Amino acid sequence: MAPPATSRPGRLLIALVVLLIAGIAWAFWPNTASDVRLGLDLQGGTQVILVPKPVVEGAEITEEQLGQTVEIIRARVDGLGVAEAEVTTQGSGSGAAIVVAVPGLGQDRVVELVQRTALLNFRPVWNILGPQPVDASETDAPETGAPDEADPSQNDETQADPQAADGGADNDSADTESGDGDAAADNGGARSAEIVQADSYTPGFQTEVDSLDCLDPVNLAGGTPDNPEQWLGACDQNGLSKYVMEPAFIQGVSVTDANAQLTQQGIGWVVTLEFDSEGARALADASTELSSLPECGTGASPCNAFAIVLDGVVVSAPRFNEPIIGGQAQIEGDFNATEARDLANVLKYGALPVTLDVVDITSVSATVGGDQLRAGIIAGLIGLGVVSLYLLLYYRVLGLVAVLSLAVAAGLLYLFVVIFSKTIGLTLTLAGVAGAIVAVGITADSFIVYFERIRDELRDGRSLRQACDSGWVRARRTLLAADFVTLLAAVVLYFLSIGSVRGFAFILGLTTVIDLIIAFWFTHPVVVLLGRMRFMHGGSKWSGLDPERLGGNSAVESLSGRSRRKRRDDYRDAKAQFGTDATDSTDQGQEVRS
Amino acid sequence: MSGAKGFGQRLYRGEVSYDFVGRWRRWYILSAIILIVSIGALGFRGLNLGIEFRGGADFAIPNATCSVVDARAVAEAETGGQTIVTVASSGTMRVQTIPLTSAESIAVADSLGEACGVTGSEITVQVVGPTWGSEISAKALQGLVIFLALVTIFLVVYFEWRMAVGALVALLHDLVITIGIYALVGLEVTPATAIGVLTILAYSLYDTVVVYDKVKENTRGIYGQSVMTYDEAANLAVNQTVVRSINTSFTSLLPVLAIITVGAGLLGAGTLLDLAVALAIGMAVGTYSSLFIATPVLAQLKRRQPETKSLASRVKARRKQALKQAKDSAQAKAGNGGVEQGDDGDSPAEPDPEPVGSASPEQIREYARVQSGDRKQPKRQSRRKRR
Numbered sequence: 001m002a003p004p005a006t007s008r009p010g011r012l013l014i015a016l017v018v019l020l021i022a023g024i025a026w027a028f029w030p031n032t033a034s035d036v037r038l039g040l041d042l043q044g045g046t047q048v049i050l051v052p053k054p055v056v057e058g059a060e061i062t063e064e065q066l067g068q069t070v071e072i073i074r075a076r077v078d079g080l081g082v083a084e085a086e087v088t089t090q091g092s093g094s095g096a097a098i099v100v101a102v103p104g105l106g107q108d109r110v111v112e113l114v115q116r117t118a119l120l121n122f123r124p125v126w127n128i129l130g131p132q133p134v135d136a137s138e139t140d141a142p143e144t145g146a147p148d149e150a151d152p153s154q155n156d157e158t159q160a161d162p163q164a165a166d167g168g169a170d171n172d173s174a175d176t177e178s179g180d181g182d183a184a185a186d187n188g189g190a191r192s193a194e195i196v197q198a199d200s201y202t203p204g205f206q207t208e209v210d211s212l213d214c215l216d217p218v219n220l221a222g223g224t225p226d227n228p229e230q231w232l233g234a235c236d237q238n239g240l241s242k243y244v245m246e247p248a249f250i251q252g253v254s255v256t257d258a259n260a261q262l263t264q265q266g267i268g269w270v271v272t273l274e275f276d277s278e279g280a281r282a283l284a285d286a287s288t289e290l291s292s293l294p295e296c297g298t299g300a301s302p303c304n305a306f307a308i309v310l311d312g313v314v315v316s317a318p319r320f321n322e323p324i325i326g327g328q329a330q331i332e333g334d335f336n337a338t339e340a341r342d343l344a345n346v347l348k349y350g351a352l353p354v355t356l357d358v359v360d361i362t363s364v365s366a367t368v369g370g371d372q373l374r375a376g377i378i379a380g381l382i383g384l385g386v387v388s389l390y391l392l393l394y395y396r397v398l399g400l401v402a403v404l405s406l407a408v409a410a411g412l413l414y415l416f417v418v419i420f421s422k423t424i425g426l427t428l429t430l431a432g433v434a435g436a437i438v439a440v441g442i443t444a445d446s447f448i449v450y451f452e453r454i455r456d457e458l459r460d461g462r463s464l465r466q467a468c469d470s471g472w473v474r475a476r477r478t479l480l481a482a483d484f485v486t487l488l489a490a491v492v493l494y495f496l497s498i499g500s501v502r503g504f505a506f507i508l509g510l511t512t513v514i515d516l517i518i519a520f521w522f523t524h525p526v527v528v529l530l531g532r533m534r535f536m537h538g539g540s541k542w543s544g545l546d547p548e549r550l551g552g553n554s555a556v557e558s559l560s561g562r563s564r565r566k567r568r569d570d571y572r573d574a575k576a577q578f579g580t581d582a583t584d585s586t587d588q589g590q591e592v593r594s
Numbered sequence: 595m596s597g598a599k600g601f602g603q604r605l606y607r608g609e610v611s612y613d614f615v616g617r618w619r620r621w622y623i624l625s626a627i628i629l630i631v632s633i634g635a636l637g638f639r640g641l642n643l644g645i646e647f648r649g650g651a652d653f654a655i656p657n658a659t660c661s662v663v664d665a666r667a668v669a670e671a672e673t674g675g676q677t678i679v680t681v682a683s684s685g686t687m688r689v690q691t692i693p694l695t696s697a698e699s700i701a702v703a704d705s706l707g708e709a710c711g712v713t714g715s716e717i718t719v720q721v722v723g724p725t726w727g728s729e730i731s732a733k734a735l736q737g738l739v740i741f742l743a744l745v746t747i748f749l750v751v752y753f754e755w756r757m758a759v760g761a762l763v764a765l766l767h768d769l770v771i772t773i774g775i776y777a778l779v780g781l782e783v784t785p786a787t788a789i790g791v792l793t794i795l796a797y798s799l800y801d802t803v804v805v806y807d808k809v810k811e812n813t814r815g816i817y818g819q820s821v822m823t824y825d826e827a828a829n830l831a832v833n834q835t836v837v838r839s840i841n842t843s844f845t846s847l848l849p850v851l852a853i854i855t856v857g858a859g860l861l862g863a864g865t866l867l868d869l870a871v872a873l874a875i876g877m878a879v880g881t882y883s884s885l886f887i888a889t890p891v892l893a894q895l896k897r898r899q900p901e902t903k904s905l906a907s908r909v910k911a912r913r914k915q916a917l918k919q920a921k922d923s924a925q926a927k928a929g930n931g932g933v934e935q936g937d938d939g940d941s942p943a944e945p946d947p948e949p950v951g952s953a954s955p956e957q958i959r960e961y962a963r964v965q966s967g968d969r970k971q972p973k974r975q976s977r978r979k980r981r
Contacts, residue, residue, distance in 0.1 A: 051725075358696065359722065361696060362721075363718060363719040363720070364718045367656065368718045371656075375866065379855075379857065379866065380849070383850075386849070386852060390841075391845070433866070438793060438849065440845070441848070444842070444845035444846075448841045448842050449804060452835075452841075478804055482800045483800075485748065486797075486800055488741065488796075489745075489795060489799075490796070492737050492741040497733055501789050504793075508796075
C-alpha cells in the first residue's frame with residue numbers, strides 16, 4: 001500500500017543537505033577560483049566563430065586537423081596574455097566550428113590574430129646567440145647553439161647583464177612589436193612575439209637583436225609575421241637560443257609537401273620536404289652556398305644552417321650537409337614522432353592545416369555586457385518573484401513549499417554552474433541566463449503537477465497522508481516522462497548546435513536535472529513531512545488544501561463535504577448494484593495507480 | 595452554468611467539465627483557420643530574417659545622440675549599401691548594414707561613434723558572414739529531425755504510436771503557428787528566436803506528455819468495462835489536467851513576460867528579448883494545442899481501433915439498459931448518455947455509472963462527478979469524512 005521512497009522523508013532531506021554541503025565545500029573551497037565564468041556577451045569582449053574549410057577543395061576535415069588548428073589558434077591567443085581567453089570547437093567533421101572568445105578585447109586584434117595564415121620563411125642563419133638579452137658591449141661574441149637540430153641544445157653561456165640594454169636604436173630596423181593601442185589598452189598590454197628586422201645587417205640591428213629577450217614567453221608564441229625581404233632577429237620556439245638570419249631564400253608557399261617518416265634504419269624520425277620548381281632552384285642555390293660554410297655555433301657568421309621561421313619564431317634550424325638539387329630535402333634530427341609530425345605539418349600547411357572562414361564576429365563592450373547581465377538577473381528575480389507570489393496565492397502552505405523548492409533549485413543551479421565553470425569550463429552566456437529564467441516555469445510545473453495530484457487524491461476521499469504518497473507515485477511518473485522529453489531536447493540541442501544555442505541547451509538540461517533532484521529529494525519529502533502535521537489536516541484555508549478549494553460548492557461549507565460524500569456514495573451504490581466487492585475494487589484502483 | 599461564479603473558479607472546483615474531445619470540430623476549424631493564415635503569411639510575407647541569417651553587420655550604439663537619419667547617412671556613406679536603423683526604448687540605436695569585413699566594420703563603428711557621440715569601443719558590433727545563416731539553419735534543422743525521431747521513439751515506447759502521432763501533430767501545429775505569427779507581425783528572426791522555437795518544441799511536448807500520461811492512466815483497462823468510452827476517459831483526463839495546464843502556463847509565462855518587460859525596457863532588442871517573444875508565443879500556442887488538439891487527435895485515431903468501437907457500442911447499450919432500468923424503478927432521472935452532450939456540467943443527469951470489470955473506481959467516481967450536474971436522485975447519507 002505504502003508507495004516506495006516516501007516512508008522516510010527525513011532521510012532524503014538529510015541526503016540532499018549532505019550533498020549540498022559537500023558540493024558547496026568543494027565549489028567554494030578557499031583559495032580556489034569559485035566565480036561563475038561569464039560569457040563575452042555578459043562581460044564584454046570579442047567572440048569570433050570560424051568555420052574550417054579544407055585547404056584542398058572537397059577534402060574532409062579530420063579530427064586531427066581540427067585539433068591542430070585549435071592548438072595553433074590557442075597558442076596565438078595565449079600569446080595575447082589575456083586571462084580566460086578561450087578556444088573551443090563545437091560540432092565535428094565538416095560541420096565543426098571553432099569559437100574564439102577573448103574577454104575585454106576589441107575585434108580588430110582578435111580577428112587579425114586568428115584569421116591570419118601564418119607565414120613560413122626559410123632563411124639562411126647568420127649566427128646563433130643565447131636567449132638572454134645582452135648588453136650592447138658584448139654582442140660581438142656570438143653564442144653557440146646546436147643548430148643542426150630542430151631543438152638546439154641548451155645554451156649555458158652566462159651573460160653579464162641580463163637587462164635589455166637598448167643601445168644605438170637609430171638604425172632602420174623596425175621593431176615590430178605589435179598590438180595596437182586600442183587593443184592593448186583594454187587589458188593592459190596584449191602583445192605578440194617581438195622580432196627585430198632590418199633591411200641590412202648593421203651594428204644597430206645587431207644591438208637590437210642582442211636586447212631581444214628570448215626568455216620572455218611572449219616572444220616564443222609567435223604571431224608576428226616577418227618580412228621575408230629583410231634581415232630578422234628572432235627567438236627559437238623553445239626559448240633556448242636567438243637567431244640572426246638573412247633575408248628568406250624560400251617562402252612557405254614553395255613547399256608542396258612535407259611528411260614525417262621513419263629513417264631508413266628505422267631509428268628516429270626525419271621530415272621530408274618537397275618544393276616546387278622555383279623553391280627547388282632556390283634550395284639548390286642556397287644549399288650549395290651554405291653547405292660550404294662553417295658550422296653554426298662555432299662563432300662563424302654566416303654559418304651553414306637555415307632557419308624555418310613561422311610567424312616570427314624559429315621552429316627549426318637544420319644544417320645543410322650537402323647541396324640539394326632536385327627539390328627534395330630531408331631534415332634529420334633528434335625528432336620523436338610527434339615533433340617530426342608537428343614540423344611536417346607546419347611545413348605543409350604554413351600554420352593551419354585548414355583555411356578558416358570568419359563567419360561571425362560579436363564584439364560587446366564591457367558596459368553593454370554588464371547591462372545585459374544586470375537585465376538578465378533582474379528579469380530572473382522578477383520572474384522568480386512573480387511565480388512565487390502566484391504559487392503562494394494559489395497553494396498557500398503548499399505554495400510555500402514550492403517557493404522554498406524554487407529557492408533551493410536556484411541555489412543548486414548556481415552551485416552547479418560554479419562547479420561546471422571549475423571543471424569543464426562552462427561559461428554563462430546571456431542565452432544561458434535566458435534558459436535559467438525559462439526553467440523557473442518548468443521547475444514550478446513539477447510542483448504544480450504534484451500538488452494537483454495530491455488534490456485529486458484528496459478529492460477521491462483519501463487521507464492527506466495517503467494522498468501525499470499516492471499522489472507522488474503518479475506525479476513522479478508524469479514528471480519523469482515529461483522531464484525526459486525536455487532533457488532529450490537539451491541534449492540534442494547541445495550536441496548539434498553552435499554558438500549561443502549550446503549555452504542555452506546546457507542550462508536547460510542542467511535545470512531539468514535539478515528539477516528532478518528537487519522534486520525527488522526536497523519537495524516530496526517536505527510535503528510528506530507537512531502531511532504529518534496536524535495543521536494541514538484541519539482543512540485550514542491557509543493549508544491550500546481546504547475543502548472549499550478542493551472542488552466543493554463554496555456557498556455552504558457542508559455542501560462541499562456532501563458532494564464528496566455523494567461521489568463516494570454513488571460509487572457504493574454502483575458497487576451494491578453490480579455486486580463488486582468494495583475492497584476488491586479499491587485494491588484494483590491502487591494497482592492501476594502504481 | 596451554476597450561479598454567477600467565474601468560469602475559472604468553477605473549472606477549478608471541478609464543477610465544470612468541458613468537452614474538449616467531443617467538440618473537436620470547433621477546435622480543428624479554429625486551428626485550421628490560424629494555420630492557413632500562418633502559412634499564408636509565411637508564403638506571402640516571408641520571414642524577417644536577422645543579419646545572422648542573411649549576413650551583415652549590426653552595430654548597437656548605446657545612448658546614441660545622433661538622429662536616425664544621420665546614422666543611416668553615415669553608415670551608408672561608409673558601406674555603400676542599404677542600412678536599417680532602429681531605436682529601442684532604452685535609447686540604444688541599432689544600425690544594420692550589408693555584410694562587411696572585420697576591418698570595414700571597425701571603420702564603420704568608428705564613424706558611427708563619432709557621429710553619435712560615443713567611442714567606437716562602446717559600440718557592440720556583430721559581423722556575420724553570408725553563409726553562416728545557412729549553416730546555423732542546417733544545424734538547427736538537423737537537430738530538429740534527430741530530436742523528433744528520438745522523441746517519437748520515446749513516445750511510441752512509453753505510450754503508443756497513436757499518442758506519438760497526436761503529440762507530433764500538436765507539435766507541428768505549434769511550430770507552424772509560431773512561425774506564422776513571426777511572419778505576420780514581421781518580428782525579426784535571429785538565432786535566439788531559433789533557440790526559442792526549439793524550446794517551444796520541448797515545452798509543447800512536455801505539456802502533451804503530462805496530459806497523455808493522465809489519459810494513459812484513465813484508460814488503463816478501459817476495454818474491460820463498458821461504463822465509459824475512450825473519448826470520455828480521454829476528455830476526463832484533459833479536464834483533470836486543465837487546472838494544472840492553466841497554472842503551469844501562468845508560471846511559465848510569468849518569467850518570460852518578465853524577460854520581455856525587462857528586456858524591452860532596459861536593453862532594447864537582443865538575445866533575451868528575441869528568445870522571450872518566441873517563447874511567449876509558443877507557450878500560449880503550446881498550452882492551447884495540448885488541450886484542444888493533442889487529445890482530440892488521439893481520440894480520433896483511437897476511434898478507428900476495433901476495440902474502441904466495440905467499447906463505444908457496449909457503453910451505448912448499457913446506458914440504454916440503465917435508462918430503461920431507471921425508468922422502471924421510477925426514479926426521477928433523465929438519461930441521455932451521449933458522448934457529445936456531457937458539457938458544462940449542467941446536462942441532464944446521467945444514469946448511475948456502473949463499475950464493471952477492471953475499471954478503476956476512481957475513474958468511475960471522477961466520471962460520475964464530471965458528468966453529473968445536480969443530481970435529483972435521493973441520497974443515502976454518509977458520515978464519511980474526507981480522511
